Amino acid sequence: MPTAAPSRATRRTLPEAGASAAARFLQNQRQSGRTAAGCFKTGQISAAVQASFEHSVPRSDGDSAMNSFPPNSQMALPVAHMPQVYAEPRTPAFGIGDVISILMRHRRTVVVTALIFATIAAVYAFGRERNYVAMSRILINPRGLQVVDREITPTSETNDGGIAMVESQMRVMTSNDVLAKVVAREHLGEDREFVGGGGALSAITGFLGSLAGGGRSIQPDIKALYNLQEAVRAQRPKRSYIVELNVKTKDGAKSARLANAIADVYINSEADAQSGLAGRASEMLTGRLDELRRQLSAAEEAVETYKFENNIVTSTGSLINEQELSQANQLLTQASNQTATALSKLEQVRRIKNTGDMSQPLPEAITSQTITRLRDRYGAAVQRREALSAQLLPSHPRMQAAKAEIDSARRQIVGELNRIAAATEADYERARAHEDKVRARIETLKSGTHRTNDAMVRLRELQRDADAKRAVYEAFLVRARELSEQRQVDTTAARIVSRAIVPMRPDGPGSILIVLLGLFAGAGVGTMLAFGREALSTRISSPEQISQISNLPLLASIPIYPTHSSDEGLPEFVADDPLSPTALAIGDLLENLRPYGPGGDVKTVLVTSPGLNHGKTTVAFNLALAAARRGEKVLLVDGDATRRTLSALRVDDPEIGFFDVVNGRARLQDALVLDPGGLVMILPAGRTSGFDWSSSLTADKIKNAVMRRLPDVSLIVIDGPIGGRSDALAPFSESADASCLVIRSGEVDEATLKRSAENLRARPGKRNGSVFVVDAAE
Numbered sequence: 001m002p003t004a005a006p007s008r009a010t011r012r013t014l015p016e017a018g019a020s021a022a023a024r025f026l027q028n029q030r031q032s033g034r035t036a037a038g039c040f041k042t043g044q045i046s047a048a049v050q051a052s053f054e055h056s057v058p059r060s061d062g063d064s065a066m067n068s069f070p071p072n073s074q075m076a077l078p079v080a081h082m083p084q085v086y087a088e089p090r091t092p093a094f095g096i097g098d099v100i101s102i103l104m105r106h107r108r109t110v111v112v113t114a115l116i117f118a119t120i121a122a123v124y125a126f127g128r129e130r131n132y133v134a135m136s137r138i139l140i141n142p143r144g145l146q147v148v149d150r151e152i153t154p155t156s157e158t159n160d161g162g163i164a165m166v167e168s169q170m171r172v173m174t175s176n177d178v179l180a181k182v183v184a185r186e187h188l189g190e191d192r193e194f195v196g197g198g199g200a201l202s203a204i205t206g207f208l209g210s211l212a213g214g215g216r217s218i219q220p221d222i223k224a225l226y227n228l229q230e231a232v233r234a235q236r237p238k239r240s241y242i243v244e245l246n247v248k249t250k251d252g253a254k255s256a257r258l259a260n261a262i263a264d265v266y267i268n269s270e271a272d273a274q275s276g277l278a279g280r281a282s283e284m285l286t287g288r289l290d291e292l293r294r295q296l297s298a299a300e301e302a303v304e305t306y307k308f309e310n311n312i313v314t315s316t317g318s319l320i321n322e323q324e325l326s327q328a329n330q331l332l333t334q335a336s337n338q339t340a341t342a343l344s345k346l347e348q349v350r351r352i353k354n355t356g357d358m359s360q361p362l363p364e365a366i367t368s369q370t371i372t373r374l375r376d377r378y379g380a381a382v383q384r385r386e387a388l389s390a391q392l393l394p395s396h397p398r399m400q401a402a403k404a405e406i407d408s409a410r411r412q413i414v415g416e417l418n419r420i421a422a423a424t425e426a427d428y429e430r431a432r433a434h435e436d437k438v439r440a441r442i443e444t445l446k447s448g449t450h451r452t453n454d455a456m457v458r459l460r461e462l463q464r465d466a467d468a469k470r471a472v473y474e475a476f477l478v479r480a481r482e483l484s485e486q487r488q489v490d491t492t493a494a495r496i497v498s499r500a501i502v503p504m505r506p507d508g509p510g511s512i513l514i515v516l517l518g519l520f521a522g523a524g525v526g527t528m529l530a531f532g533r534e535a536l537s538t539r540i541s542s543p544e545q546i547s548q549i550s551n552l553p554l555l556a557s558i559p560i561y562p563t564h565s566s567d568e569g570l571p572e573f574v575a576d577d578p579l580s581p582t583a584l585a586i587g588d589l590l591e592n593l594r595p596y597g598p599g600g601d602v603k604t605v606l607v608t609s610p611g612l613n614h615g616k617t618t619v620a621f622n623l624a625l626a627a628a629r630r631g632e633k634v635l636l637v638d639g640d641a642t643r644r645t646l647s648a649l650r651v652d653d654p655e656i657g658f659f660d661v662v663n664g665r666a667r668l669q670d671a672l673v674l675d676p677g678g679l680v681m682i683l684p685a686g687r688t689s690g691f692d693w694s695s696s697l698t699a700d701k702i703k704n705a706v707m708r709r710l711p712d713v714s715l716i717v718i719d720g721p722i723g724g725r726s727d728a729l730a731p732f733s734e735s736a737d738a739s740c741l742v743i744r745s746g747e748v749d750e751a752t753l754k755r756s757a758e759n760l761r762a763r764p765g766k767r768n769g770s771v772f773v774v775d776a777a778e
Contacts (some may be wrong), residue, residue: 008630011162022456029491042774054261066379073145077543081206098745099776100775101745101746101774101775102530102531102534102541102746103527104775105530105531105534105746106529106530106533106534109526109529109530109533110523110526110527110529110530110616111526112522113522113525113529114519114520114522114523114526114740115522116449116522117518117519117521117522117523117525118515118518118522119518119520120516121514121517121518121519121521122511122514122515122518123313124514125510125511125512125514125515125518126511128251129250130506130507130508131248131250131506131507131508132248132249132250132251132252132255132502132506132507133246133247133248133255133422133503133507134246134247134252134256134258134259134500134501134502134503135244135245135246135247135259135498135500136244136245136260136262136263136496136498136499137242137243137244137245137496137497137498138173138242138243138245138263138266138267138494138496138497138499139241139242139243139494139495139496139497140165140166140169140241140242140243140493140494141241141493141494142161142162142163142166142241142493143162143493144730149324158232158675160564162241163236166241166243167236167237169243169494170234170235170236170243172243172269172270173232173234173243173262173264173266174229174232174233174234176225176229176261177269178266178269179225179228179229179232179262179271180221181265182229182258182265183221183224184230184259185261185265186219186257186258188224188225188228189219189220189221189223189224190220191224193227193249193250193251193254194224194227194228195221195224195227196218196223198297207327228258229250231247231248231258232245232246232247232258232262233245233246233248234246242497244281245259245262245263245500246259247259247262247500248507251504252503252504252506253502255500255502255503256264256500256501256502257500259500260499260500263499263500264496264497266494267494267495267496270494278483279483281483282480282483282484284389285480285483286477286480287756288476289473289476289477289480292469292472292473292476292760293473295469295473296466296470297639298475299462299465299466299469299470300466302462302466303459303462303463303466306314306455306458306459306462307459310455310459312455312456312459324445325442325445327443328438328441329442331438331441332435332439332442334440335431335434335435335438337433338431338434338435338614339428339431339432339435341431342424342427342428342430342432343428345424345427345428345605346421346424346425349417349420349421349424350421352417370416371413371416371417371420374409374412374413374416376511377409377412377415378406378409378410378413381402381405381406382406383431384402384405385399385402385403385406388402389741410601428537434599435583449722453571524750533777534746537746538743538749538750539746539747539748539749539750540743540746540747540748540749540750540753541745541746542745542772543557543772545750546743546753546770546772547548548769549750549753549754549757550741550753550754550756550757550770551757551770552757552760552768553739553768553769553770554591554593554769554770554771554772555588555589555592555740555769555770555771556585556586556588556589556772557585557771557772557774558582558585558586558589558615558619558771558772558773558774559581559582559774559775560582560774560775561573561580561581561582561587561772562617568648568675569649569650570617570618570620570622570645570649571618571622572621572622572625572677572722573586573622574586574587574622574625574626574629575625575629575677578629582622583622583626585624586619586622586623586626589619589623589740589771590623590626590627591770593738593740593767593769594603594715594738601737602738602767603625603708603713603714603715603716603720603736603737604705604715604716604735604736604737604738605617605715605716605717605718605737605738605739605740606639606718606720606732606733606735606736606738606739606740606762607620607623607717607718607719607720607739607740607742608721608722608723608729608732608733608739608740608741608742608756609718609722609723609741609742609743609744609756610722610723610743610753610755611748611750612643612722613744613747613748613751614742614743614744614747614748614773615742615744615773616640616719616720616722616742617643617645617646617649617719619740619742619771619773620636620646620717620718621646621650621680621717621719623675623716623717624636625679625680625718627714627715627717628679629654630679631680632714632715633681633712633713633714633715634679634680634681634713634714634715634716634717635672635680635681635682635683635706635710635713635715635716635717636675636680636681636682636683636717636719637682637683637706637716637718637719638657638677638682638683638684638685638718638719639658639685639718639719639720639721639732640657640685640719640720640721640722641659641685641688641721641728642721642722644684644685645719646682646684646685646719647682647684647685650675650676650682651673651682651684654671654673654685654686655686655687656670656671656684656686656687657683657684657685657686657687658671658683658684658685658686658706659685659686659687659688659697660686660687661683661686661706662697662701662702662705662706663704665687666686666704667707668683668709668710671683671686673683675766697730699730699731699732699734699735700735701731702731702732702735703735709737718732718736720732720733722756723741723756723759723760729759729760730759733759733760733766737766737767738766738767738768738769739760739766739767739768739769740768740769740770740771741757741760741768741769741770741771742770742771742773743770743771743772743773744771744773744774744775745773745774745775757770
């Protein structure tokens with residue numbers, strides 16, 4: 001975890017005079033000009049300030065060591081020595097850079113696994129036997145070929161039923177019966193591919209098979225049938241009734257020939273199956289016809305016998321009794337009408353006779369020519385009397401003669417009416433007698449009909465039985481004739497729509513593709529193994545692990561990106577791109593090491609690491625470079641006597657250096673070297689031959705030889721030895737104000753990290769922390 005920032009009370013303990021002088025210096029320099037970064041170059045500083053800086057170092061050994069800092073070194077001075085807030089370290093999230101870092105650490109596992117898979121794939125690809133697949137297409141129509149109204153097998157009317165029918169036919173195509181016929185037709189029992197050749201592998205396989213089978217040998221045709229079943233595959237594309245029949249063999253021509261043979265055999269087998277099924281059904285129906293015919297004859301004979309015994313006679317489909325009764329009812333209706341007509345006429349005649357009024361109109365039923373003539377005569381006589389009565393008295397002879405004529409006409413009319421009444425009454429009596437006779441006949445017929453109806457109940461039962469047997473017999477007879485004719489007609493619903501042709505290229509992916517797939521698969525497996533090893537590894541790979549194991553606060557997380565600088569040596573992240581994540585993380589580290597800024601309590605910083613290849617020298621160099629770019633005077637010391645990376649990469653052939661100064665064999669000002677960038681002074685490692693490590697390298701000697709001789713240098717960065725050795729690290733950690741332990745992701749285990757952290761924590765009162773370094777992608 002990062003070290004907490006100082007409190008405001010601590011910040012107020014800074015000397016007010018120093019702060020005021022720094023403020024006045026800032027105000028004066030703002031009037032003369034300022035750089036974009038807020039710092040001032042040495043050439044812009046007044047002569048008084050320059051002289052004060054140079055005369056601040058004691059001159060006990062001649063020229064001051066500060067004279068080694070060139071006046072035009074383009075170094076910058078700080079703007080103001082104000083306290084700074086403790087910055088949070090930038091911890092990069094897990095991303096592509098972490099993935100690449102893990103793969104780089106386990107690259108051997110990834111490469112070896114990929115090569116093993118590629119080798120296995122190459123052996124398989126170039127040593128396998130290539131097969132050729134030929135395909136024939138067969139259309140199966142679920143509705144079938146409708147030759148007659150009723151087929152031997154009903155057709156499917158639904159989509160699901162049609163698909164089920166096609167799926168069933170696919171099983172028929174690859175059934176043992178169909179394939180056995182193909183084996184016999186194509187003589188596959190003699191084909192070495194289907195029954196096995198004479199090679200060593202076939203011999204071994206046959207021997208093992210004989211052992212597994214108890215010494216029993218398999219017939220060639222049976223073995224060919226098994227192998228053909230494995231070589232044949234039938235499938236149906238979606239939303240289609242077409243079946244694709246695939247055959248795979250080592251010879252393209254053979255594959256095409258077998259695919260067409262299976263299709264032909266299937267079509268012929270279906271036709272034979274339909275014909276055989278129709279023939280068997282026809283034979284079964286014909287065998288039943290004789291029995292049905294005898295049953296029908298017996299039923300019809302029982303019907304006729306019963307009719308004769310019960311005097312049941314039919315004509316035109318109905319009983320004679322019923323026909324006579326219907327006719328008698330019609331006659332009764334006619335007789336009743338005639339009787340009613342005669343009675344009506346008789347009553348009219350009687351009513352006219354009783355009234356005696358000859359002047360009223362007569363009904364049409366009793367009107368005749370005689371009555372009409374008599375009535376006309378009667379009317380004329382009455383008119384004459386009426387005419388004479390106006391002139392003559394009733395006793396007049398002419399009146400008497402008119403009256404006599406009227407009486408004579410009335411008598412004649414009455415006499416005619418009596419005759420008509422007698423005739424009408426006779427007609428009425430005859431009509432009534434005829435009606436009675438018809439009614440008597442109907443009653444006789446009704447009694448006979450009741451007896452016949454009782455007998456008809458049983459007769460209808462016999463008739464229904466005879467009708468049912470007749471219907472069954474006729475249906476069997478018709479169906480037997482249809483099936484007999486269907487045997488000669490091919491009604492199969494399958495046909496070949498595409499015959500197989502010889503394939504141009506073998507089946508399956510190419511050899512190169514298989515090798516590439518094996519390589520990619522191996523790379524994938526290797527990647528998973530790399531991540532698995534990373535997960536199971538005890539090496540440190542995250543800032544959280546560093547904080548938990550070392551109990552050191554995390555000062556910064558620095559992503560190291562590949563550099564494209566043309567200069568050889570250490571990468572200058574701060575100079576190349578000040579706004580890069582690496583440069584910003586270096587800035588965080590500088591601020592976290594010195595929360596009070598350049599004028600605080602931290603002047604000397606020790607940079608160490610648990611082992612090799614952690615980026616210790618790179619962090620130390622960029623830390624010094626970051627402080628120098630802020631305008632500070634910075635000294636970078638190479639205290640690593642074992643590797644001397646800083647001296648080798650930034651100084652050309654250093655003859656003397658740090659260890660010579662500490663041992664008193666050289667002066668400090670003679671050993672200082674200006675970095676090629678012109679911002680940082682470097683104190684190389686120097687010579688270690690004849691160096692007394694136990695007595696010469698102590699914290700006091702380091703302070704007296706370097707730190708105390710450079711009081712105005714704001715920051716001294718020591719690229720120290722590896723922190724795993726406490727005896728080599730102790731003088732440096734005791735002499736430094738702060739220490740940072742640089743740990744690269746995946747480069748150190750828990751035990752080494754814990755031992756190095758304990759060596760730093762053994763010096764209380766120091767500002768110690770850790771720096772997490774992770775390799776990041778561009």
